[in-house]
Amino acid sequence: MVAAGGESAAIADVTGDGTLDVLVANETCPGADCTNGSVGVLLNDTSVVRIRIDIDPGKLHNRVNAHSNELIAVALLATDLFDPLTVDRSTVRFGPAGAQADNSRDQDVDRDGRLDIVFYFKGRQAGVTCGDASAALVGATFGGEKFEGTDSVEVLGCSVATTAVALGALSCELGGATGRCCPG
Ligand SMILES: [Ca+2]
Numbered sequence: 001m002v003a004a005g006g007e008s009a010a011i012a013d014v015t016g017d018g019t020l021d022v023l024v025a026n027e028t029c030p031g032a033d034c035t036n037g038s039v040g041v042l043l044n045d046t047s048v049v050r051i052r053i054d055i056d057p058g059k060l061h062n063r064v065n066a067h068s069n070e071l072i073a074v075a076l077l078a079t080d081l082f083d084p085l086t087v088d089r090s091t092v093r094f095g096p097a098g099a100q101a102d103n104s105r106d107q108d109v110d111r112d113g114r115l116d117i118v119f120y121f122k123g124r125q126a127g128v129t130c131g132d133a134s135a136a137l138v139g140a141t142f143g144g145e146k147f148e149g150t151d152s153v154e155v156l157g158c159s160v161a162t163t164a165v166a167l168g169a170l171s172c173e174l175g176g177a178t179g180r181c182c183p184g
């Protein structure tokens, strides 16, 4: 199987949700000296709504202390397509370990005139570890619609090597660039 624009493709259940996803190896500069291809994953997952979140709202450096009970603030942002007021807050979980929110409050953190929700999670419970470049917030609406959003993290208290990885992701965020190393 060859997908349009991709060098080759494979089918696998990447997300482990029981539905098959499509992996596409992209050759972005054919004919040129191109050694760094990228792999795109087309998630066959229409049941999960992608939402916008902002870890450490308003700051680009999303510093997360994974080893303390210091609270991590995660904003669930309102968009044209998603109204936070429909969210069943008891279903919201954050990080690899699926921390439950300590508390939450309504605030328009991005000042777009639409009310957002800021959730607070204990760092230790979130399960974010050194080397993690992003963390996800998941949950469901009162209507049973699942949603998921991710944002970059810079994990505190890690070695220089893993910090460099986090800084790489951060430079993407700061530059606002899109390319093979920068998602979206
Ligand atoms: Ca942030």
Ligand SMILES: [Ca+2]
Binding pocket: 077, 078, 107, 108, 109, 110, 111, 112, 113, 114, 115, 116
């Ligand atoms: Ca807002």
